[in-house]
Amino acid sequence: MAMALLASVTSFGCEGRPRGERSSEAKPKTGPAVAVIDLAGGVPEKEAPSLFGMTGRKRSFDELLRSLDELVEESDDRKHVAVLVKFGSSHIGAARSQEIAEHLEKLREKKKVFCHGDSFSNATIMAAARGCSSVWVAPAGEVETVGLAAQVVYMRRLLADELHLSIDFLQIGKYKGAEEPITRDGPSPEARASLTSVLVDMRKSWLDTITKGRKQPGIAEAVEDGPYSPQRAKELGLVDEVGYPDDAYNTIKEQSGAVRDEILFGAGAEEKSDDFDELVRALAGESGATGPVALVRATGSIAMTSSGNGIFGGRGGIIEKEFDRTIRQLEKDDEVKAVVLRIDSPGGSALASDLMWHHLMKLRKKKPLVVSVGDMAASGGMYLASAGDFIFAEPMSIVGSIGVVGGKIAVGDALEKIGVHAETFPANTQKADAAARAAHDSLFVKWDDATRMRVRESMTAVYDLFLSRVAEGRSTRGRTITREHVAESAEGRIFGGEEGKRRGLVDEIGGLSAAIAKARELAGLPADAHVAVVGSKPSLLEALEPSGAAEEQMRSAALPSPMAVLERAAPDLVPFVASVAPLAEGERSVVAVPFAITVR
Numbered sequence: 001m002a003m004a005l006l007a008s009v010t011s012f013g014c015e016g017r018p019r020g021e022r023s024s025e026a027k028p029k030t031g032p033a034v035a036v037i038d039l040a041g042g043v044p045e046k047e048a049p050s051l052f053g054m055t056g057r058k059r060s061f062d063e064l065l066r067s068l069d070e071l072v073e074e075s076d077d078r079k080h081v082a083v084l085v086k087f088g089s090s091h092i093g094a095a096r097s098q099e100i101a102e103h104l105e106k107l108r109e110k111k112k113v114f115c116h117g118d119s120f121s122n123a124t125i126m127a128a129a130r131g132c133s134s135v136w137v138a139p140a141g142e143v144e145t146v147g148l149a150a151q152v153v154y155m156r157r158l159l160a161d162e163l164h165l166s167i168d169f170l171q172i173g174k175y176k177g178a179e180e181p182i183t184r185d186g187p188s189p190e191a192r193a194s195l196t197s198v199l200v201d202m203r204k205s206w207l208d209t210i211t212k213g214r215k216q217p218g219i220a221e222a223v224e225d226g227p228y229s230p231q232r233a234k235e236l237g238l239v240d241e242v243g244y245p246d247d248a249y250n251t252i253k254e255q256s257g258a259v260r261d262e263i264l265f266g267a268g269a270e271e272k273s274d275d276f277d278e279l280v281r282a283l284a285g286e287s288g289a290t291g292p293v294a295l296v297r298a299t300g301s302i303a304m305t306s307s308g309n310g311i312f313g314g315r316g317g318i319i320e321k322e323f324d325r326t327i328r329q330l331e332k333d334d335e336v337k338a339v340v341l342r343i344d345s346p347g348g349s350a351l352a353s354d355l356m357w358h359h360l361m362k363l364r365k366k367k368p369l370v371v372s373v374g375d376m377a378a379s380g381g382m383y384l385a386s387a388g389d390f391i392f393a394e395p396m397s398i399v400g401s402i403g404v405v406g407g408k409i410a411v412g413d414a415l416e417k418i419g420v421h422a423e424t425f426p427a428n429t430q431k432a433d434a435a436a437r438a439a440h441d442s443l444f445v446k447w448d449d450a451t452r453m454r455v456r457e458s459m460t461a462v463y464d465l466f467l468s469r470v471a472e473g474r475s476t477r478g479r480t481i482t483r484e485h486v487a488e489s490a491e492g493r494i495f496g497g498e499e500g501k502r503r504g505l506v507d508e509i510g511g512l513s514a515a516i517a518k519a520r521e522l523a524g525l526p527a528d529a530h531v532a533v534v535g536s537k538p539s540l541l542e543a544l545e546p547s548g549a550a551e552e553q554m555r556s557a558a559l560p561s562p563m564a565v566l567e568r569a570a571p572d573l574v575p576f577v578a579s580v581a582p583l584a585e586g587e588r589s590v591v592a593v594p595f596a597i598t599v600r
Helices: 061-072 094-108 122-131 156-162 189-213 230-236 245-256 275-284 320-332 350-364 380-385 412-417 434-438 449-474 483-487 497-502 512-522 549-558 562-569 571-579 581-585
Strands: 002-004 033-038 080-088 112-117 134-137 166-172 260-265 293-299 338-345 347-349 369-378 390-393 398-400 404-410 494-496 531-534 590-592 596-598
Touching: 033 061, 033 245, 061 094, 061 260, 061 512, 061 531, 080 094, 080 122, 080 245, 094 112, 094 122, 094 189, 094 369, 094 512, 112 122, 112 245, 122 134, 122 189, 134 230, 134 245, 156 166, 166 449, 189 494, 189 497, 293 320, 293 512, 320 350, 320 531, 338 380, 338 512, 347 350, 347 380, 347 571, 347 581, 350 369, 350 380, 350 449, 350 590, 369 380, 369 512, 380 398, 380 449, 380 590, 390 497, 390 512, 398 497, 404 449, 404 581, 434 449, 449 483, 494 497, 571 581
Parallel strands: 033 080, 033 260, 080 112, 112 134, 293 338, 293 531, 338 369, 369 390, 369 398
Antiparallel strands: 002 596, 166 404, 347 590, 398 494, 404 590
16 A cells, blocks of 8 residues: 555556457357456546547446446356456556455356456455455566555655745644645654554455455465565465466366357447447437436546646546536436435545535435445545435445645745745735735745634634534434534544444445445335436537537647646546645635555
């Protein structure tokens, strides 16, 4: 596990890598088949945009679960007699890996499930260990089971002592710690306690998941003592075989009597829709087909707009305007009987979080709203989640971080060192502190004590509102949660899913499938009621507006923003840097978790 605010000292990579070309030789098109689940390209919560800024190819997490469920539910005369899961070298989040493991475990009760990895990480070995009948690794690969740890980079001395920047950051909540990497040289006792507690919970869940699937003696000790070569990993029982993907395929084919393969998910899978379908929907202004259960995916940092203005422009994420449009449509759509909100967010804008919470609460009055937490629903993500009738999370999901942070970094003192002076001329010449007040947003001026006090008062008001919103949201279906009860789990503390459940921040341990089942139950729908993925897809005209997706994509292509550069260099950090970006764009307070947590 690696954890950082603005920089990471671990290796980086996006979810997966390019796959090789498939063989062009003729293959049988009928007869028993090996179902291939290709995860080498990663399993993102939400697809990347494609034509006209609409949805991308259907290789998202919910599509994967649907594919696995269809395999589990196949009748006895099924055409798929075995399953091959190709992990490649993909990096998949911890909570998603846990749910994948649960689905594969159900699947292997009915069919042989072979899993192959070019290499395995902490998270992917967890999924393979629990869910696969046989685990394979490539001969030149590696099994990087190294245990979980956290790492935070502290930069106060660089910023303040060396660069002479004035750091004015405040936090509401003693455990919040969002500003500590730039205001301290090491963690506060409260921040250390909060992080350590989460790590202990995550480690227990990680080990439990692995040892449930791999029951060899000493396996719990082995998974924290890597990395291992393929042969050593086999000796220790972490994998069963060393070989290439086609070796695993040929073996499972022989054992199952299959004569062909059929790719059901990932590269090479048959698409259920094409760009022409998307164009028709775009011209019609539709946000996707509806059904009795609507799945809304809220992924990334929370912001008021996706404007390209500012150094963090064009960052994507959960945008208030687009989110509002989607929720209002669902609220009015009588065909939609229940909504599932899938959240994977470290938070962001306090203003946007509150507005979106309000939209969700209006929706909840008309139809059931069930929340499924992915890898994280922290701070602003928790703000949104609290509007749900029920909240589901996996043990390795992260919830909480109810707190507020705000501030700015001023460069005035640093510029003075090189002979640059900024003078403020206030219009009110009679008031001594008029200049400090009028220029409090300026990067050239640090806050005086009076300004700092007013900013703290404003942040405290946001924090009090946050507590009240969570208490109100959690008080549903005959349950009453007081503000004081929420406060016991607030002040910026973060929790794993199990501890979150004990504290009332989570209702049930489970993944997206469990949340969908609950939504069907609450709406009185049959167990197989259709689930339609809906989202903030603009119409074609909206996409072509000056602030729309089309121009944003062209702008990014012409002149990559710092966020785009970070996306390429350290993609895991993008949501967390973006979550504090509103501070650089005029907002005084954010509800954001202060670090990136990535289980490899």
